[in-house]
Amino acid sequence: MTPEKPRKVQQSLAALLAPDILDLLESEPGTVAAETEDLHPADLADVVEVLPRSQIPVFLSAIPAQRAAAVLEYLEEDLRTDVLEHMSAEQAAALVAAMTPDDRADTLEDIEESHAENIVEALPAETRRNTEQLLLYPPESAGGLMTTELVSVPASYTVEETLRRVREIARGGRREAMNVVYTIDANGCLAGVLSLRELLAAPEGARMADVAWSEVRKVAVTADREEVAELISEYDLVAIPVVDEKHRVLGVVTFDDVIDVIEEEQTEDVQKLGGMDALDQPYMQMGIGALIKKRAPWLAVLIVLQMFTTSALQRFDSALTALPILVLFIPLVMSGGGNSGSQATSLITRAMALKEVELSDWWRVAMRELPTGLVLGVILGAIAALRIVLGQWGFDQGWVLFGEPLGYDYSDDGLAPWGLVATNVFVSLAAIVTFGSMAGSMLPFVLRRLGFDPASASAPFVATLVDVMGIIIYFSVAIVILGKFM
Amino acid sequence: MTPEKPRKVQQSLAALLAPDILDLLESEPGTVAAETEDLHPADLADVVEVLPRSQIPVFLSAIPAQRAAAVLEYLEEDLRTDVLEHMSAEQAAALVAAMTPDDRADTLEDIEESHAENIVEALPAETRRNTEQLLLYPPESAGGLMTTELVSVPASYTVEETLRRVREIARGGRREAMNVVYTIDANGCLAGVLSLRELLAAPEGARMADVAWSEVRKVAVTADREEVAELISEYDLVAIPVVDEKHRVLGVVTFDDVIDVIEEEQTEDVQKLGGMDALDQPYMQMGIGALIKKRAPWLAVLIVLQMFTTSALQRFDSALTALPILVLFIPLVMSGGGNSGSQATSLITRAMALKEVELSDWWRVAMRELPTGLVLGVILGAIAALRIVLGQWGFDQGWVLFGEPLGYDYSDDGLAPWGLVATNVFVSLAAIVTFGSMAGSMLPFVLRRLGFDPASASAPFVATLVDVMGIIIYFSVAIVILGKFM
Numbered sequence: 001m002t003p004e005k006p007r008k009v010q011q012s013l014a015a016l017l018a019p020d021i022l023d024l025l026e027s028e029p030g031t032v033a034a035e036t037e038d039l040h041p042a043d044l045a046d047v048v049e050v051l052p053r054s055q056i057p058v059f060l061s062a063i064p065a066q067r068a069a070a071v072l073e074y075l076e077e078d079l080r081t082d083v084l085e086h087m088s089a090e091q092a093a094a095l096v097a098a099m100t101p102d103d104r105a106d107t108l109e110d111i112e113e114s115h116a117e118n119i120v121e122a123l124p125a126e127t128r129r130n131t132e133q134l135l136l137y138p139p140e141s142a143g144g145l146m147t148t149e150l151v152s153v154p155a156s157y158t159v160e161e162t163l164r165r166v167r168e169i170a171r172g173g174r175r176e177a178m179n180v181v182y183t184i185d186a187n188g189c190l191a192g193v194l195s196l197r198e199l200l201a202a203p204e205g206a207r208m209a210d211v212a213w214s215e216v217r218k219v220a221v222t223a224d225r226e227e228v229a230e231l232i233s234e235y236d237l238v239a240i241p242v243v244d245e246k247h248r249v250l251g252v253v254t255f256d257d258v259i260d261v262i263e264e265e266q267t268e269d270v271q272k273l274g275g276m277d278a279l280d281q282p283y284m285q286m287g288i289g290a291l292i293k294k295r296a297p298w299l300a301v302l303i304v305l306q307m308f309t310t311s312a313l314q315r316f317d318s319a320l321t322a323l324p325i326l327v328l329f330i331p332l333v334m335s336g337g338g339n340s341g342s343q344a345t346s347l348i349t350r351a352m353a354l355k356e357v358e359l360s361d362w363w364r365v366a367m368r369e370l371p372t373g374l375v376l377g378v379i380l381g382a383i384a385a386l387r388i389v390l391g392q393w394g395f396d397q398g399w400v401l402f403g404e405p406l407g408y409d410y411s412d413d414g415l416a417p418w419g420l421v422a423t424n425v426f427v428s429l430a431a432i433v434t435f436g437s438m439a440g441s442m443l444p445f446v447l448r449r450l451g452f453d454p455a456s457a458s459a460p461f462v463a464t465l466v467d468v469m470g471i472i473i474y475f476s477v478a479i480v481i482l483g484k485f486m
Numbered sequence: 487m488t489p490e491k492p493r494k495v496q497q498s499l500a501a502l503l504a505p506d507i508l509d510l511l512e513s514e515p516g517t518v519a520a521e522t523e524d525l526h527p528a529d530l531a532d533v534v535e536v537l538p539r540s541q542i543p544v545f546l547s548a549i550p551a552q553r554a555a556a557v558l559e560y561l562e563e564d565l566r567t568d569v570l571e572h573m574s575a576e577q578a579a580a581l582v583a584a585m586t587p588d589d590r591a592d593t594l595e596d597i598e599e600s601h602a603e604n605i606v607e608a609l610p611a612e613t614r615r616n617t618e619q620l621l622l623y624p625p626e627s628a629g630g631l632m633t634t635e636l637v638s639v640p641a642s643y644t645v646e647e648t649l650r651r652v653r654e655i656a657r658g659g660r661r662e663a664m665n666v667v668y669t670i671d672a673n674g675c676l677a678g679v680l681s682l683r684e685l686l687a688a689p690e691g692a693r694m695a696d697v698a699w700s701e702v703r704k705v706a707v708t709a710d711r712e713e714v715a716e717l718i719s720e721y722d723l724v725a726i727p728v729v730d731e732k733h734r735v736l737g738v739v740t741f742d743d744v745i746d747v748i749e750e751e752q753t754e755d756v757q758k759l760g761g762m763d764a765l766d767q768p769y770m771q772m773g774i775g776a777l778i779k780k781r782a783p784w785l786a787v788l789i790v791l792q793m794f795t796t797s798a799l800q801r802f803d804s805a806l807t808a809l810p811i812l813v814l815f816i817p818l819v820m821s822g823g824g825n826s827g828s829q830a831t832s833l834i835t836r837a838m839a840l841k842e843v844e845l846s847d848w849w850r851v852a853m854r855e856l857p858t859g860l861v862l863g864v865i866l867g868a869i870a871a872l873r874i875v876l877g878q879w880g881f882d883q884g885w886v887l888f889g890e891p892l893g894y895d896y897s898d899d900g901l902a903p904w905g906l907v908a909t910n911v912f913v914s915l916a917a918i919v920t921f922g923s924m925a926g927s928m929l930p931f932v933l934r935r936l937g938f939d940p941a942s943a944s945a946p947f948v949a950t951l952v953d954v955m956g957i958i959i960y961f962s963v964a965i966v967i968l969g970k971f972m
Binding site: 038039040042163166167170171178179195196197198200201214215217232233234235236238255256258259260262263266267269270271273274275276279282283284288291292295296298299300302303304306307309310313314317320321324327328329330331332334335336338339340342343345346347348349350351354356357361364365368371372375376379380383384387408433458459460463464467471 | 526721847
């Protein structure tokens with residue numbers, strides 16, 4: 001099981017290993033722990049995922065609780081929940097107790113409530129108190145992300161005393177958040193931070209108060225997880241301490257949890273940009289009914305908005321009756337605006353997510369999108385007009401391919417000159433693409449100003465707005481340019 | 487400058503600090519280093535970003551080279567490049583030499599080539615050799631991401647000897663990749679890994695060969711940066727060693743670089759999904775010309791594809807002439823399919839990026855999207871049909887609002903019964919939304935199978951494909967249901 005292999009190969013290796021483990025479980029269950037001890041818990045989790053459901057608890061009880069807990073932490077959420085829900089509260093508590101506090105709280109949050117309560121009841125007293133406290137924090141907050149295992153020492157400690165303490169804790173078998181040491185002042189408040197490496201480099205007799213960094217990045221326990229992710233990412237931190245309003249350390253969020261947060265937030269943004277509610281589970285694990293519930297409401301809202309195109313067309317039906325040729329370019333003109341709007345909204349929502357663009361930048365963005373949209377509109381308008389010119393030329397020449405006429409009479413059987421029809425398409429496209437770029441770039445600002453997620457300015461939402469406006473622009477231009485033929 | 491403040495507030499604090507620093511630079515340049523020594527380099531970089539361009543080199547030379555280098559590492563890329571390009575090669579080399587090796591290589595890659603070569607020439611011999619080697623690796627590879635500063639010891643060392651070595655290196659002032667120690671066997675190959683914490687917990691007399699983990703996650707120097715990011719993220723690693731084909735350690739990639747990679751890759755995906763080329767710079771820093779170059783080609787391709795809607799409408803012009811009412815629902819029917827397609831393509835490209843969905847899953851995905859699309863289509867079709875029923879009812883009752891008729895005669899002045907018109911819209915929407923979901927979900931598979939980035943299956947691309955098909959479906963259904971009235 002080499003790490004260079006792509007995940008797919010790893011999974012098939014897991015499939016290869018699983019039968020051996022099943023055999024061992026039956027013939028010599030006592031050897032399973034030793035046979036698998038070289039595997040990383042993440043790899044062992046891959047193996048567990050391909051075992052028959054009934055054998056998973058058997059396997060987990062055949063390896064040490066600490067390792068079984070680590071394997072559970074790497075398991076797919078749904079499977080982990082399912083496995084624990086089908087154990088007795090006591091069995092589950094034994095496994096859950098060996099987890100890191102943050103994963104323990106996350107795991108319990110997924111489990112059916114009354115069973116989760118029974119598991120918590122069955123935890124050892126201190127673990128139970130600690131878990132109950134972590135469960136109070138909302139999962140989207142720093143408190144919900146943090147683990148309570150960390151190393152802190154009084155600022156009055158010497159480097160030597162601190163090293164001794166670190167050794168003690170490390171030998172106690174704790175696993176997380178141990179790359180830094182925090183110092184605490186006489187009032188119990190966070191005073192400083194020192195990495196293990198800096199601790200090793202410091203003179204043994206020095207006081208921690210003198211060698212630790214007093215400028216400590218920290219977050220409030222109520223802070224949103226996105227803020228935590230930003231700080232870890234901006235300052236390249238291995239971990240960030242979480243404090244209460246009196247600056248007492250409650251826990252620490254580590255970089256690996258933040259990587260997960262960044263990926264989850266990004267998934268939400270992509271799904272919202274695609275025009276739906278963010279899914280709360282991986283796509284393949286969602287039931288089709290649940291999937292429809294996330295997608296249908298947005299589609300329904302969009303189609304109701306889109307009905308304004310029907311109303312707009314109803315309004316222009318005399319123009320359409322007089323010049324049927326106008327129908328041909330409705331989809332073309334609408335989609336040009338929708339596409340440029342989709343580009344603009346993707347650019348701006350992403351730039352907002354990365355904090356490259358702030359609310360106050362709306363005017364600068366508008367002043368960039370206006371000329372950009374205009375140039376793009378002129379390019380698209382020219383392409384569309386060229387097509388009309390070429391089509392008319394083909395018609396005039398009577399070109400035929402495989403028995404079908406290659407050209408088309410864009411003068412609409414003599415109703416209006418094709419040159420003006422082409423001009424109409426050119427001007428409309430230039431105007432609509434400009435409008436699309438503006439609408440697509442400004443909508444995220446408007447939504448954010450109103451307190452919504454800017455990513456809700458989805459590509460389909462922008463396209464729908466632009467479609468309605470597109471029809472109005474197209475026919476208004478037509479009335480000006482081709483009015484005398486109507 | 488507290489970390490809890492949002493970035494915007496930090497930036498205005500930077501703006502407040504900048505004048506003080508400018509004053510000091512003029513009056514007492516010797517005190518600048520001491521006055522700013524409590525600031526994190528990332529914060530100092532924020533301050534530098536608001537200084538007048540001409541004062542930046544002055545400031546950087548007023549603080550120790552090591553700190554100036556750290557500030558440069560956190561500076562916006564463009565500004566960093568500009569500052570270094572406007573220095574003599576010797577001045578720049580003094581700063582660049584103090585950077586971590588990976589940032590040094592990245593920085594030099596951005597600088598104009600002949601100037602970069604002069605800077606490399608001016609580096610101290612060992613640093614120069616090391617830099618030249620790093621510059622050979624493509625920036626998108628593990629080699630391009632890695633730093634060469636790491637701690638490795640022979641596997642034959644004792645824990646005590648290793649601790650002594652770690653202390654030596656840490657006191658030497660190196661900054662990165664120091665949370666783990668790698669062990670090297672007699673052939674110079676990577677043999678094991680131990681975290682600093684585990685090193686501290688280990689008995690001092692033990693051999694590293696006995697206490698280090700022999701199962702080490704590692705990547706080949708040629709591995710793609712996405713693979714590096716996946717391994718770090720999957721196994722929660724602080725750092726991953728980079729090896730050559732003989733398993734000798736060349737460097738190490740740290741978690742903070744991986745967070746940047748994850749964010750960059752996500753930005754690329756969002757931009758591609760929005761229907762354009764990925765930008766190579768932050769949105770606000772790109773020139774308008776460069777922005778247009780990234781956006782125009784895709785829009786041009788899409789409008790050319792979209793022209794098939796015009797061709798399709800030309801083909802159905804006799805149906806349109808016979809039943810002008812059909813025009814009214816063209817945008818509605820097209821956009822329903824485009825929106826459901828946009829949802830499906832966002833879901834699938836994201837699930838692929840997260841490896842939740844593999845190429846071989848296409849059939850399973852199709853079997854989920856088919857019923858999902860059908861249900862969504864029936865819902866949308868019912869909404870649209872209801873609108874027609876209500877509109878007709880309003881017309882029949884002669885409802886008027888503010889002097890305008892509220893209803894509309896969907897029987898098209900008696901040409902066709904409005905019930906059949908509504909049925910036509912219902913059936914078409916159901917079919918098109920199903921088609922949109924299928925096209926949107928299958929296109930990423932097709933693109934990936936052909937070796938393209940699945941994220942190129944952008945929302946606008948899918949919408950365009952669905953638009954063309956939408957018109958064909960709509961008129962084909964109309965010919966069946968309403969053919970006798972044409």
